[in-house]
Amino acid sequence: MAEKGDFICEAVEIDGHVVGWAEVIKIKKEKVPSAGLGFICLAEEFRGKGISEELLRRVESDAQQKWGVKRITAQTSVKNKRARRFYLKNGFIEKGLVKDREEYIELEKDLE
Numbered sequence: 530m531a532e533k534g535d536f537i538c539e540a541v542e543i544d545g546h547v548v549g550w551a552e553v554i555k556i557k558k559e560k561v562p563s564a565g566l567g568f569i570c571l572a573e574e575f576r577g578k579g580i581s582e583e584l585l586r587r588v589e590s591d592a593q594q595k596w597g598v599k600r601i602t603a604q605t606s607v608k609n610k611r612a613r614r615f616y617l618k619n620g621f622i623e624k625g626l627v628k629d630r631e632e633y634i635e636l637e638k639d640l641e
Contacts, residue, residue: 537564537595539587541571541580548572551584553592553601563637564592566603569615585619593640600639607632 535555540547549571556563566588571581592598603621605612613634617623621636 537588537591539584539591541575541584543575548575549580549584551581551588553588553598555592555596555598556602559600561600562597563600563602564588564596564598566601581615582619589638589640598640600637602635602637604633604635607634 535557536552538550538552540550542548549569551569552567553564554567556565566585569581569584571584589598589601592601601621603616604627605616607613607626608631616636616638619638621638624635624637627633627635
């Protein structure tokens, strides 16, 4: 785990190479203590093996322990069906759409 102020990053290393990482950023202006999921990135050949789920669990746990977070938020492009399935499968619920240069789905997950 790497931590600096309001930022936490977890990485997975296999055979001496970083194959994936996840990051969360503390959100300060929420009524419920929250963190935003920045990225979950995983090398393509390691997808479908449960590594992304483990990274998500690790950053959720880190954010709970370090900051007392009770909610994780995320955004993904409406075009990114794989990410959307991943978030829904892992307990996130869709909260709405955000329109910027493209449309994004806002998601959130309450932590126990």
